[in-house]
Amino acid sequence: xxxxxxxxxxxxxxxxxxxxxxxxxxxxxxxxxxxxxxxxxxxxxxxxxxxxxxxxxxxxxxxxxxxxxxxxxxxxxxxxxxxxxxxxxxxxxxxxxxxxxxxxxxxxxxxxxxxxxxxxxxxxxxxxxxxxxxxxxxxxxxxxxxxxxxxxxxxxxxxxxxxxxxxxxxxxxxxxxxxxxxxxxxxxxxxxxxxxxxxxxxxxxxxxxxxxxxxxxxxxxxxxxxxxxxxxxxxxxxxxxxxxxxxxxxxxxxxxxxxxxxxxxxxxxxxxxxxxxxxxxxxxxxxxxxxxxxxxxxxxxxxxxxxxxxxxxxxxxxxxxxxxxxxxxxxxxxxxxxxxxxxxxxxxxxxxxxxxxxxxxxxxxxxxxxxxxxxxxxxxxxxxxxxxxxxxxxxxxxxxxxxxxxxxxxxxxxxxxxx
Amino acid sequence: xxxxxxxxxxxxxxxxxxxxxxxxxxxxxxxxxxxxxxxxxxxxxxxxxxxxxxxxxxxxxxxxxxxxxxxxxxxxxxxxxxxxxxxxxxxxxxxxxxxxxxxxxxxxxxxxxxxxxxxxxxxxxxxxxxxxxxxxxxxxxxxxxxxxxxxxxxxxxxxxxxxxxxxxxxxxxxxxxxxxxxxxxxxxxxxxxxxxxxxxxxxxxxxxxxxxxxxxxxxxxxxxxxxxxxxxxxxxxxxxxxxxxxxxxxxxxxxxxxxxxxxxxxxxxxxxxxxxxx
Numbered sequence: 154x155x156x157x158x159x160x161x162x163x164x165x166x167x168x169x170x171x172x173x174x175x176x177x178x179x180x181x182x183x184x185x186x187x188x189x190x191x192x193x194x195x196x197x198x199x200x201x202x203x204x205x206x207x208x209x210x211x212x213x214x215x216x217x218x219x220x221x222x223x224x225x226x227x228x229x230x231x232x233x234x235x236x237x238x239x240x241x242x243x244x245x246x247x248x249x250x251x252x253x254x255x256x257x258x259x260x261x262x263x264x265x266x267x268x269x270x271x272x273x274x275x276x277x278x279x280x281x282x283x284x285x286x287x288x289x290x291x292x293x294x295x296x297x298x299x300x301x302x303x304x305x306x307x308x309x310x311x312x313x314x315x316x317x318x319x320x321x322x323x324x325x326x327x328x329x330x331x332x333x334x335x336x337x338x339x340x341x342x343x344x345x346x347x348x349x350x351x352x353x354x355x356x357x358x359x360x361x362x363x364x365x366x367x368x369x370x371x372x373x374x375x376x377x378x379x380x381x382x383x384x385x386x387x388x389x390x391x392x393x394x395x396x397x398x399x400x401x402x403x404x405x406x407x408x409x410x411x412x413x414x415x416x417x418x419x420x421x422x423x424x425x426x427x428x429x430x431x432x433x434x435x436x437x438x439x440x441x442x443x444x445x446x447x448x449x450x451x452x453x454x455x456x457x458x459x460x461x462x463x464x465x466x467x468x469x470x471x472x473x474x475x476x477x478x479x480x481x482x483x484x485x486x487x488x489x490x491x492x493x494x495x496x497x498x499x500x501x502x503x504x505x506x507x508x509x510x511x512x513x514x515x516x517x518x519x520x521x522x523x524x525x526x527x528x529x530x531x532x533x534x535x536x537x538x539x540x541x542x543x544x545x546x547x548x549x550x551x552x553x554x555x556x557x558x559x560x561x562x563x564x565x566x567x568x569x570x571x572x
Numbered sequence: 573x574x575x576x577x578x579x580x581x582x583x584x585x586x587x588x589x590x591x592x593x594x595x596x597x598x599x600x601x602x603x604x605x606x607x608x609x610x611x612x613x614x615x616x617x618x619x620x621x622x623x624x625x626x627x628x629x630x631x632x633x634x635x636x637x638x639x640x641x642x643x644x645x646x647x648x649x650x651x652x653x654x655x656x657x658x659x660x661x662x663x664x665x666x667x668x669x670x671x672x673x674x675x676x677x678x679x680x681x682x683x684x685x686x687x688x689x690x691x692x693x694x695x696x697x698x699x700x701x702x703x704x705x706x707x708x709x710x711x712x713x714x715x716x717x718x719x720x721x722x723x724x725x726x727x728x729x730x731x732x733x734x735x736x737x738x739x740x741x742x743x744x745x746x747x748x749x750x751x752x753x754x755x756x757x758x759x760x761x762x763x764x765x766x767x768x769x770x771x772x773x774x775x776x777x778x779x780x781x782x783x784x785x786x787x788x789x790x791x792x793x794x795x796x797x798x799x800x801x802x803x804x805x806x807x808x809x810x811x812x813x814x815x816x817x818x819x820x821x822x823x824x825x826x827x828x829x830x831x832x833x834x835x836x837x838x839x840x841x842x843x844x845x846x847x848x849x850x
Contacts, residue, residue, distance in 0.1 A: 170848065236847065240584060240691040243844040249584040260689040266611055268618040273611075280607040281690055 159252070160333055160365035161215040161238065166247035168208040168233050207233040210247075211391045213384055217252070220359045220366040222380035222397060224373070224404045229386040231369045235259060235337050238367065253332025253365070256283060260337070262322030267311035271302055271321055274310050278325045292328045299354070300324035320347055327354045333365045334358065348375075355379060373401050374516045377546045401545070405448055417460075418540050420523075427534040431463035431498050433523050438542060440512075448545040449512050451563045455542075458506040461525065461534075463498040469533065470495050473524040474507050476514065477538075478561060484514065490528055513563045516546045591840045598693050608700035612675075613707055627708035628715050630671075631663040638663070642780045651782050653811045657719045661810050662779035662803045664716045665737070668709040669745050669799055670770045675701035676749025677766055681756050684850050694843045695836070698753050702746045709738065720810065730809040737805045744798040744828050750835030754842045757850050777803055783820065795823030798831070 208230040215221045223231050236242045238249055239257035264281040265274050275296055279289040289296075297306060300321040302313070310318060336355070352375055359366045359379070370376050376383065376397065383400035385392040393400055420433045437458050440449040449455045457474050473488035487509050489496065496505070521542055525533045617623040635656055642648045643655030650658035676698035680687060683697055713734075720727070756762035777799045778785070786794055794800045801824025804817040 236688075237584060240582070241688060242847045244584060244586050246586055251582040251584070252580075254580065255582055257690065260685070263689045264686055266615055268615045269611065273614065277607050277611055280604045281686065281692060283692075286603050 158216050159214040159250075160217040160219070161252075161367065162250045163214070163234075163238075164212050164248045164250075166208060166211045166234070166237060166249055167206060167245050168230075168237060168242065169245040170205050170207055171203060206389050208237070208244075208386075208389045211386070211389075212247075213391065213394050215365060215367065215382075217365055218359070218363045219382060220368065220380050222376040222383040222400075223367065223369045223386060224376060224383055224400060225386035225392075226404075228388065230389040231386055232259075232337060233389075234386065235335055235367070235369060239335055251333055254283075255333045255335065256326075256329040256331030257335035258282070258326045258329075258337065259335075261319055261326065265310060265318065265322060268309055270307045270309055271297075271300075271313070272306050274321065275325055278322060279329075282326060282329050283331070284329060288330075296324045296328050299327060299350075316347070323347070323351055327351065327358070330362070331364070333367070335367045337369050338371060352378060372518070373405070373543055374518075374546060377401060377516075402448070405543075420536060420539055423536045423539055425534055425536045427525070427532040430465060430533050431461050431467050431469070431503075431525060432534045433459060433525065433536055433539070434462040434502065435460040436523065436539060438521075449514075449542060450545050451515055452511050452513060455509045455512045456506055457509075457521070458504070459523070461498060461503045461505070463500055463503060465500055467498045467533065468495050468527070469498060469525055470528040471524065471526045472496055472505075472507070474509070475522040475524060476512075476542075477520040477522065478517070481520075484519070484561065485509075485512070488524070512544065514544045515561055515563055516544050517561070518543045587844055589841070590837055591844075593836055593840055594693070598695055598699075601693050601696055604692060605696050605700055605703070608696055609704045612700060612704040616704070624708075624711060627711040631660060631667045631712050632715065634663050634667070635660045638780050648781050649784065651784065651807070651811065651813050653725060653813075654723050657716075657723045657725060658782075658807070658811065659780065660716050660719055661806050662777070664709065664712045665741050665802055665806050666774065666777065666779050666799065667712060668705050668738075669741050669802075670774070671708065672702045672705035672742065672745035673749050673752070673770065674766055675705065676745060677752035677756055677762060679749075680753045680846060681760070681763070681850065687850050688847045694846060695750075695839060698746060698749045698839075702742050702749065705745070706738070706742065716810070725811060728812060730812075733805065733809040737802050737809065740798070740805075740825060740828060741802050743832055744802065747798075747828055747832035747835045750839045751831075754839055757842075757846055773797070773799065776800075779803055784815075792819040792823045795820035796827055798824040798828045800824060 211230070211234065223234065225231050233242070235257070236259065237244045238251065239255070239259060241257075241259070262274075262278065264278050266277065269277065275293065276286070276289055280286070297303075300317075300323075302317055302321055305313065305317065310321070313321070334355075355366065355368075356379060358364055366379070368376065368379055380397045382395065383397045383404075384394050385400050385404050393403055417435045417437045419435055421435075423433070425432070438449070439447045439456050439458070440453050441447075459472075469489075471488055471490040473486055473490070475483060475487070476485040477483055487507060489507070518541055520538050521540055523534070523536045523539050525535070527533065617626065620626065622629065638659040639656045643650065643659070648655070679697040679701045680694070686692070686697075687694070752762050752766070776797055778794070783791060783794055783800060783804050801817055801821035805821050807813050808815070808817050
């Protein structure tokens with residue numbers, strides 16, 4: 154896609170930083186000292202030794218009315234890209250063209266002043282985001298209703314709870330009506346309920362308003378729900394562009410660490426308790442969803458492979474995998490004690506796996522804990538928060554697969570005709 | 573509504589060297605400027621005991637000290653008007669200038685989050701600082717008028733020159749503020765040097781003393797300090813001093829214009845690195 158259809162056209166965009174000065178500033182004294190010490194520093198910099206490309210040679214097009222996601226690990230260049238497109242920073246090379254009025258939301262509540270009242274901040278923040286006063290006047294009631302701050306409208310914002318501040322800030326931003334909306338990880342703040350409301354609002358904006366949205370998030374569930382197409386960045390370069398499912402799967406397969414199935418997660422430094430006669434050394438998890446990179450999905454299987462390091466022969470009566478939601482509520486406890494079998498651990502490294510045939514969890518991020526004990530005797534090793542896993546939406550396509558107000562667990566449902 | 577084919581196209585590209593001023597964009601952002609000024613006015617005296625009285629106390633207290641030290645002890649010539657009102661006529665525009673300069677110089681650094689998170693014409697920040705200070709000036713100016721009544725100094729038509737002089741003072745504060753604000757983004761030394769700078773500048777300006785102390789043929793040189801011409805102008809407009817600020821003021825205006833235009837271009841040139849450096 155290119156030419157007149159493109160709302161955003163990015164052509165070989167690059168941003169270079171000088172290492173050591175990224176986000177830093179120097180005092181005049183340091184500058185003088187350095188100049189005296191290295192009079193040829195300028196030439197050295199030009200030789201390319203201490204430069205760093207936060208983004209390089211990135212090209213893509215986004216069509217009008219498209220909702221595109223940008224995914225990638227930390228340092229992939231997502232924020233740099235958004236900052237360039239928002240004109241906050243200037244690119245070092247390349248070109249970008251954006252057709253239509255641009256609204257960018259790199260942070261919630263930019264320009265909020267704690268001493269000003271909610272009402273005053275709505276106007277202030279709106280003006281900063283590029284809204285006209287008349288426009289804010291027109292949408293004021295709607296904004297206040299969305300933020301649910303009611304009677305605190307004329308209270309200084311510093312007396313608000315942090316949740317209220319975020320709600321108000323997002324409410325202003327959500328009522329911005331640009332033709333191109335650029336949104337950074339702003340949904341990471343706020344409670345789950347409000348996050349859902351924000352997602353709904355953004356979906357409405359893009360679908361009903363025919364607006365183009367460029368969206369960065371670490372929340373793959375949100376990306377899958379909102380975006381039709383995704384761009385994968387890695388270490389400043391463009392890795393792939395394509396349909397959301399493919400790209401999200403590829404991202405998860407590439408990403409190391411917590412959210413990646415089929416890679417070994419090192420647990421030797423995890424917070425734990427227990428007598429330590431045996432310890433969880435490493436874990437990995439996998440489902441059968443190849444198209445989602447092996448990520449678990451609702452009612453799909455989940456296999457946890459464990460490496461347990463034992464210092465002496467130990468018989469274990471209870472080996473458990475526990476899943477918690479993000480508030481620490483225990484949702485699932487898959488414990489071998491219910492099977493009535495014991496497991497004999499040999500000294501050294503033992504490899505075994507627990508397979509949950511069906512995970513009855515809806516899409517979201519969950520915390521996984523590990524437990525190893527001799528029942529009624531001693532806890533051998535307990536890692537309450539070993540790593541996070543994300544249960545993915547299996548199919549996308551708007552709300553089809555994941556209604557917004559789903560509960561946390563799934564159920565098998567059928568309609569019976571009782572006549 | 574889908575964007576039309578003729579929709580406005582934003583082009584983002586690398587930039588180097590001098591950039592045009594784009595004053596039109598600045599004019600289009602008048603509403604944001606208004607809200608920035610409003611915010612700084614609303615916030616300025618929040619959670620203070622004396623509130624806006626500070627706008628009056630600053631020049632008045634300095635006047636009291638000057639009257640004691642320079643008027644009573646040093647017995648400096650005050651051009652035939654009582655020393656306190658002579659000093660205050662200089663201190664009122666000076667206090668405006670010093671505060672506006674300080675706030676403009678710190679405006680970018682203090683709004684770091686705005687700089688790194690949102691696009692808007694960066695010039696609005698120092699501009700808003702300079703404009704917001706005018707309210708404090710207006711309050712202090714009323715006190716100056718009261719002092720004139722108290723000392724039976726007649727008002728003349730020359731008072732009409734005051735708005736023009738204030739535009740010049742604002743332009744001076746903005747001009748110097750632009751340079752310092754840009755430097756401040758890179759070198760935080762500016763913040764620490766500012767109080768010292770304004771103090772030296774205060775004594776380099778004929779406020780505690782009369783510019784008539786300077787030999788007549790050197791007086792236009794005094795105008796190289798723009799505030800000297802402006803303070804002289806104030807005394808001419810309010811205190812009925814015979815000699816007009818003429819040559820001094822002309823030199824001052826020329827200096828301000830150069831400093832301002834240079835500052836604007838320097839600011840435009842440097843602003844694209846603000847978010848990277850601040």
